[in-house]
Each structure stands twice: as C-alpha cells, then as structure tokens.
Amino acid sequence: xxxxxxxxxxxxxxxxxxxxxxxxxxxxxxxxxxxxxxxxxxxxxxxxxxxxxxxxxxxxxxxxxxxxxxxxxxxxxxxxxxxxxxxxxxxxxxxxxxxxxxxxxxxxxxxxxxxxxxxxxxxxxxxxxxxxxxxxxxxxxxxxxxxxxxxxxxxxxxxxxxxxxxxxxxxxxxxxxxxxxxxxxxxxxxxxxxxxxxxxxxxxxxxxxxxxxxxxxxxxxxxxxxxxxxxxxxxxxxxxxxxxxxxxxxxxxxxxxxxxxxxxxxxxxxxxxxxxxxxxxxxxxx
Amino acid sequence: xxxxxxxxxxxxxxxxxxxxxxxxxxxxxxxxxxxxxxxxxxxxxxxxxxxxxxxxxxxxxxxxxxxxxxxxxxxxxxxxxxxxxxxxxxxxxxxxxxxxxxxxxxxxxxxxxxxxxxxxxxxxxxxxxxxxxxxxxxxxxxxxxxxxxxxxxxxxxxxxxxxxxxxxxxxxxxxxxxxxxxxxxxxxxxxxxxxxxxxxxxxxxxxxxxxxxxxxxxxxxxxxxxxxxxxxxxxxxxxxxxxxxxxxxxxxxxxxxxxxxxxxxxxxxxxxxxxxxxxxxxxxxxxxxxxxxxxxxxxxxxxxxxxxxxxxxxxxxxxxxxxxxxxxxxxxxxxxxxxxxxxxxxxxxxxxxxxxxxxxxxxxxxxxxxxxxxxxxxxxxxxxxxxxxxxxxxxxxxxxxxxxxxxxxxxxxxxxxxxxxxxxxxxxxxxxxxxxxxxxxxxxxxxxxxxxxxxxxxxxxxxxxxxxxxxxxxxxxxxxxx
Numbered sequence: 001x002x003x004x005x006x007x008x009x010x011x012x013x014x015x016x017x018x019x020x021x022x023x024x025x026x027x028x029x030x031x032x033x034x035x036x037x038x039x040x041x042x043x044x045x046x047x048x049x050x051x052x053x054x055x056x057x058x059x060x061x062x063x064x065x066x067x068x069x070x071x072x073x074x075x076x077x078x079x080x081x082x083x084x085x086x087x088x089x090x091x092x093x094x095x096x097x098x099x100x101x102x103x104x105x106x107x108x109x110x111x112x113x114x115x116x117x118x119x120x121x122x123x124x125x126x127x128x129x130x131x132x133x134x135x136x137x138x139x140x141x142x143x144x145x146x147x148x149x150x151x152x153x154x155x156x157x158x159x160x161x162x163x164x165x166x167x168x169x170x171x172x173x174x175x176x177x178x179x180x181x182x183x184x185x186x187x188x189x190x191x192x193x194x195x196x197x198x199x200x201x202x203x204x205x206x207x208x209x210x211x212x213x214x215x216x217x218x219x220x221x222x223x224x225x226x227x228x229x230x231x232x233x234x235x236x237x238x239x240x241x242x243x244x245x246x247x248x249x250x251x252x253x254x255x256x257x258x259x260x261x262x263x264x265x266x267x268x269x270x271x272x273x274x275x276x277x278x279x280x281x282x283x284x285x286x
Numbered sequence: 287x288x289x290x291x292x293x294x295x296x297x298x299x300x301x302x303x304x305x306x307x308x309x310x311x312x313x314x315x316x317x318x319x320x321x322x323x324x325x326x327x328x329x330x331x332x333x334x335x336x337x338x339x340x341x342x343x344x345x346x347x348x349x350x351x352x353x354x355x356x357x358x359x360x361x362x363x364x365x366x367x368x369x370x371x372x373x374x375x376x377x378x379x380x381x382x383x384x385x386x387x388x389x390x391x392x393x394x395x396x397x398x399x400x401x402x403x404x405x406x407x408x409x410x411x412x413x414x415x416x417x418x419x420x421x422x423x424x425x426x427x428x429x430x431x432x433x434x435x436x437x438x439x440x441x442x443x444x445x446x447x448x449x450x451x452x453x454x455x456x457x458x459x460x461x462x463x464x465x466x467x468x469x470x471x472x473x474x475x476x477x478x479x480x481x482x483x484x485x486x487x488x489x490x491x492x493x494x495x496x497x498x499x500x501x502x503x504x505x506x507x508x509x510x511x512x513x514x515x516x517x518x519x520x521x522x523x524x525x526x527x528x529x530x531x532x533x534x535x536x537x538x539x540x541x542x543x544x545x546x547x548x549x550x551x552x553x554x555x556x557x558x559x560x561x562x563x564x565x566x567x568x569x570x571x572x573x574x575x576x577x578x579x580x581x582x583x584x585x586x587x588x589x590x591x592x593x594x595x596x597x598x599x600x601x602x603x604x605x606x607x608x609x610x611x612x613x614x615x616x617x618x619x620x621x622x623x624x625x626x627x628x629x630x631x632x633x634x635x636x637x638x639x640x641x642x643x644x645x646x647x648x649x650x651x652x653x654x655x656x657x658x659x660x661x662x663x664x665x666x667x668x669x670x671x672x673x674x675x676x677x678x679x680x681x682x683x684x685x686x687x688x689x690x691x692x693x694x695x696x697x698x699x700x701x702x703x704x705x706x707x708x709x710x711x712x713x714x715x716x717x718x719x720x721x722x723x724x725x726x727x728x729x730x731x732x733x734x735x736x737x738x739x740x741x742x743x744x745x746x747x748x749x750x751x752x753x754x755x756x757x758x759x760x761x762x763x764x765x766x767x768x
Binding site: 144162164174 | 584587633634635656657658660661663664665667668671672
C-alpha cells in the first residue's frame with residue numbers, strides 16, 4: 001500500500017511526499033492540524049493541508065529567519081516572535097546569551113501542543129525561562145506595544161487563513177511602533193516563483209516599504225515549500241542588512257549552524273533579476 | 287412562533303423539487319438554466335442559474351401568491367410576529383413606498399422626522415402626500431440625529447389632527463431608537479397609522495435583549511431590510527403588516543410598481559434566511575453583539591475615538607441603542623468620519639459601511655470574524671498614529687434642519703432652472719442633495735436653500751463626501767423652482 005500526501009503549489013502543480021503513517025489529525029478553533037511521518041523528510045506538520053515544516057529541511061527556514069537579524073542587531077535583548085507555534089524559531093533564538101526576554105504570540109494553542117507531542121527536535125525551547133507564551137492574535141498583541149522590542153520575527157503561515165492579518169499594512173505599522181530605535185522586523189515573505197505567490201510577495205513588500213525606511217528581501221532554498229525558492233523580509237529604520245552586518249562579532253559567538261554563515265548572509269540579499277524587478281514594480285505601485 | 291414549522295422553507299423546497307423534475311424549458315428566462323449564457327453561468331455557477339426561473343404553477347406567482355409563496359409569507363409573518371409578510375424584490379425602498387402609498391393619498395398629511403431615507407421622500411413625490419416634519423433631536427457631541435422626542439411628536443399630532451400616519455425610522459443607521467411603543471400608542475389614540483422604516487432592524491425580531499421591534503411595539507406596517515442584518519441577497523426585503531390593515535389593498539398597491547418577474551433567487555434567499563433567523567437568530571445576534579462590544583472596548587482604548595453605545599440613552603429621543611451597531615466618533619482626532627472611511631479603504635483595504643462628517647459606521651453581522659475585527663481596530667490605531675490632526679474648524683452636524691416651502695410632489699414637477707450654488711440662497715430647491723450612504727437628504731424638493739445648508743454642502747464636498755441626487759454631479763449648480 002502506498003500513501004501519499006500532496007499539496008497543490010498551483011492549480012496545475014502538485015508536490016507530493018510519500019507517507020508512512022499519520023500521527024495526528026485534529027481540528028482547532030482556527031484550522032486543521034496534521035502530523036505525518038515520511039521516509040524521506042521525517043515527520044512533517046501541515047495546517048489546513050499546507051506544508052509548514054519537515055524535520056529534514058526546517059533548519060534552513062529557522063536559521064535564516066533568526067540568525068540574519070541577530071547578526072545585524074548589535075545587542076538584541078527583547079525579541080517578539082509572532083506565529084511560530086512549532087518552536088523552531090524559539091530554538092534558534094534561545095542560543096543567544098544576549099537575549100533576555102522573548103514574547104511568543106501564537107493564535108492557536110493546539111499547534112504548540114501538537115508540536116510538543118510529535119516534533120520534539122523542533123519544539124524544544126518552550127520551557128526556556130526567557131520565553132513568555134501568549135495565545136492570542138498577533139495583530140492584537142502588537143497593537144498596544146510601543147518602543148519595546150529590538151527584533152520582531154513574524155513567522156507566519158500563508159497570507160490567507162488565520163495568518164492573513166500578519167500581512168496587512170496596519171500590522172506592519174504597529175510593528176514599527178513596537179520596535180525600539182534601531183530595531184529590526186523580519187518576516188516570512190512567501191515565494192517569488194509562481195504567479196499567485198509572487199503577487200503575495202509584492203503585496204507584502206509594498207506594505208512594508210510604506211512603514212519602514214529600509215526594506216530588503218533575502219532568499220533561501222527550502223525544498224518542501226512552493227517552488228523551493230523562498231524569501232524573507234528584513235525591515236528597519238536605521239540598520240542595513242548587509243552594510244551593518246557584524247560578521248566578526250557573530251562568528252565570535254561560536255553558534256554552530258548547518259545552513260547559515262556570514263558569507264551566505266551577504267549573498268542571500270543578492271536576488272535574481274526577475275525578483276528585483278518584481279519588487280521594484282511593487283514599489284512603483286505605491 | 288411555531289418552531290417546527292419554521293424549519294421549513296417552502297420556496298426553496300419547491301425550487302429543489304422543480305430542479306429534480308428536469309422539466310424541459312420552453313419559457314423564459316432565455317438563458318435556459320444557464321446553457322444559453324456560458325460566461326454568466328461560469329460567473330454565477332450552475333446551481334444559481336438553474337433556479338433562476340419564471341413564475342409557474344409549481345412555484346407560485348409573486349403578484350398573486352396562492353401556494354408556496356403564500357406559505358412562505360405566512361411562515362415569515364409568524365416568525366416576525368406580523369399579521370402578514372410580503373416578499374419584496376425591489377429593495378426596502380419598494381417596501382417603504384408601499385407603506386406610504388397604502389396610508390396616504392394626494393394632499394394627506396404624514397408626520398415624520400426629517401432625517402428619513404430618500405425612499406420616503408420619493409414616495410411622497412409619487413403619492414402627493416404632504417410631510418409634517420418633526421425635527422429629530424441632535425446629539426450635540428456626536429453630531430448625529432437622534433430619534434423624535436415625545437413632546438415634539440405630540441405637538442405635531444395635536445397641531446395636525448387630520449394627519450393620516452406617523453412614520454419613524456427605527457433604529458437609525460447609527461442604532462438610535464425612539465420610544466417606539468409610546469409613539470405608536472399616542473398615534474393610535476389619535477386615529478393615525480404607524481409606519482416604521484425598519485431597514486436597519488431585522489435583527490430586533492430575533493436577538494435577545496435588543497430594542498423593541500415595530501411589530502412588537504404595535505406598529506401597523508414595517509419595512510424590514512432582510513438583506514442587511516438578515517443575511518438574504520441584496521434587494522430582497524419584507525413588508526410586514528398587522529391585522530389592523532387591509533392586506534388585499536396593500537397587495538394591490540405593491541403590484542402597482544412591482545415587477546411581474548420577481549426573481550426566485552431573491553425569493554428563495556428571503557425564505558432560507560427567515561428559516562435561519564427563526565431557528566438560530568437569538569444565538570447569531572448574541573454573537574454579533576459580543577463582537578461589537580469587544581470592538582467598542584478595544585477602539586475606546588486607542589484614545590481619541592469614541593465608540594458609543596447604550597450609555598448615551600436619555601429616555602426620550604435616544605430611547606434605546608441597538609448594540610449590534612459599531613459607530614465610532616472620530617472628530618477628536620481632527621479627522622472627519624468620511625476621511626477615516628477613505629483611509630481605511632485606500633490605505634488598509636478595509637471597507638466599512640459609511641463615514642459622515644463626524645462618525646464612521648462598521649456594519650457587523652453573522653459573517654464577521656474576530657480576526658477581521660482585530661484588523662479594523664489595528665488600522666484605526668494606525669490612522670490615529672499617522673494622521674491625527676488639530677480638531678479646530680471641524681463641522682459636526684449630520685444635516686441642517688430645513689425649511690419646507692412646497693410639498694415634495696409639487697416641487698418635483700414644478701418648472702425649474704439651474705443656478706450657481708452660491709447664488710441659490712432663499713430659492714426653493716427642486717431636487718435632492720444627499721451624501722450616500724447614508725442617503726439622508728441635505729436638501730429635498732420643496733425646501734428653502736439657506737446659507738447654513740450651502741456651508742454644509744461645501745464642507746461635505748471638501749471632505750470628500752460622495753454627494754448624489756442633484757442633476758449637476760459636482761453640485762456647482764443646483765436646480766431651483768422658477
């Protein structure tokens with residue numbers, strides 16, 4: 001017997017993984033949550049049928065969303081993480097001694113529970129004493145925060161479903177207000193390859209550009225995400241992601257990584273021409 | 287209300303039955319279940335096209351209901367506590383007009399507040415009735431019209447004992463309710479009918495702890511916009527009648543202007559929505575009130591905004607508040623409601639119901655989700671952070687009380703000429719000028735133009751209000767009586 005999970009990356013493209021067994025299938029107030037075990041990618045988590053992470057390639061995503069801002073900010077003490085109920089972003093953040101306080105805001109408590117149960121290598125930092133869990137809508141949480149965080153990481157799902165508000169202009173504006181001076185916002189920024197995804201990239205970019213003086217995108221290769229070519233956003237009112245990179249200081253920390261390094265950091269901001277064009281086009285639409 | 291009977295939806299059931307019978311159509315509509323118009327079928331869906339059918343024996347006839355439509359009307363009447371419910375397919379406008387045409391003929395007086403919807407004054411143009419306006423009280427801080435004060439209604443009734451009816455708009459767009467039961471009682475004691483424009487009040491019939499509905503208050507006729515809070519398709523509506531009025535006469539009046547090809551999509555949507563409200567309405571609207579209450583608390587926490595509610599009631603012209611309404615006063619931030627309305631749409635992709643000079647209204651219903659409310663509140667917080675201004679020089683009032691010189695019908699049909707707006711002071715207006723929404727006229731046919739009204743129009747234009755009704759779309763000139 002063969003069991004296959006598939007996800008449509010477009011109406012005409014399917015991405016498929018062979019499944020050994022299903023470990024969990026629950027419906028929360030917000031979404032359907034599934035965990036599967038597969039021969040190739042290990043365990044993987046899907047929300048409403050959309051791939052969130054696999055044990056095999058999650059390190060790429062989580063290292064890139066955390067170490068890039070942390071290698072630019074000189075001393076991030078207070079960090080806000082929105083979404084990220086799987087705990088992978090927390091795991092990477094907790095490796096920094098400078099971080100004194102992390103607020104994690106996840107709308108769906110059940111995602112955290114399921115990940116703690118089935119994905120222990122990812123959901124391993126929830127008990128760190130610096131971590132404060134808030135089960136509420138990130139849009140609401142950030143609304144009342146002023147001048148509080150050095151780094152905000154938006155580790156959201158896709159721009160439809162429960163994560164939709166995390167791609168809205170008012171949310172980015174509220175994040176800008178919640179950052180201390182010299183703060184950095186990093187967000188999951190979708191893929192530039194297929195037309196619908198590219199439109200989401202443009203929409204989000206346009207809205208971030210309207211809220212921050214510096215707004216750059218960087219890329220990583222994530223095999224299980226749509227097209228495999230994935231983008232992240234870096235926004236700040238004073239720090240440039242490459243010119244202000246503190247490579248020596250970061251390397252001196254001795255944090256062992258499998259994907260990220262400071263040479264790749266600079267290179268990740270060098271985008272293909274078609275992506276640059278896409279972003280310029282979004283900026284022109286302002 | 288008989289709950290078991292309410293789980294039926296006779297029009298829907300007849301349509302499904304008809305669809306199963308696979309009857310071969312050699313009648314109208316010519317798209318023949320969508321086959322003749324593939325592009326439209328693709329847009330609306332086959333299911334939708336298949337039930338867009340003509341009146342026929344198994345499906346009854348809206349102009350003269352004897353079977354499934356009559357049955358559906360009786361179920362609706364039971365659900366709303368009315369003697370009879372008419373299915374209307376020309377919007378609540380058609381229900382309002384049928385109410386007025388049933389109560390008045392040429393020269394008859396009808397007592398009403400001036401802040402009525404344009405459809406009411408249009409009905410006066412049609413039937414030649416003469417309005418006796420009771421100026422609604424104005425809330426000084428919010429700048430919105432309230433209901434009618436009892437003393438004012440009583441004075442109008444005593445001064446016009448020959449008036450045929452009293453019309454109320456209840457609740458207003460903002461959720462303000464008059465003392466409906468007391469007005470009804472007073473009018474009935476003077477032999478006048480009570481007509482209620484209840485366009486924003488469908489939910490009052492089903493929610494728990496909401497203001498009293500027209501039928502419960504004993505009113506004779508009520509026009510109810512099912513397509514607003516009731517969930518049916520746009521343009522579908524109910525006209526409710528108590529047994530005190532002649533149902534056959536009202537049917538005749540409706541048929542004067544109603545289409546003979548009533549859309550079964552609209553009729554079915556009324557039928558299904560009535561079923562849903564009768565069975566689940568109490569829970570649905572409790573949830574809506576909770577959402578509105580939550581949004582009010584969050585918005586009031588931002589600062590400078592005032593999301594008002596029942597704390598403003600005064601036992602008279604603001605007798606009760608419809609807590610499903612989310613109205614927010616914006617002037618303390620130095621922004622007109624219309625400006626906040628435009629910013630929400632243009633900058634934040636959020637469309638609200640309307641903004642006037644001093645307030646915005648977000649329409650909440652069963653279809654809303656908490657996370658969308660969070661976006662609305664966050665966007666309002668951002669607008670305050672980015673656009674807050676000095677509030678000096680802001681006009682507050684929704685409209686200026688007018689001076690009526692000529693009855694609407696006479697003014698509508700009189701010889702007219704255009705004059706520049708600035709030179710129109712003292713002339714009698716021959717057309718409508720209104721912001722839409724909410725569609726309450728600033729000037730109606732037959733009213734004298736005053737300097738205050740011109741100032742109001744100029745200010746509304748400057749702030750970006752969409753002004754409609756006048757022949758000159760830019761309202762540089764205005765039609766006045768020769």
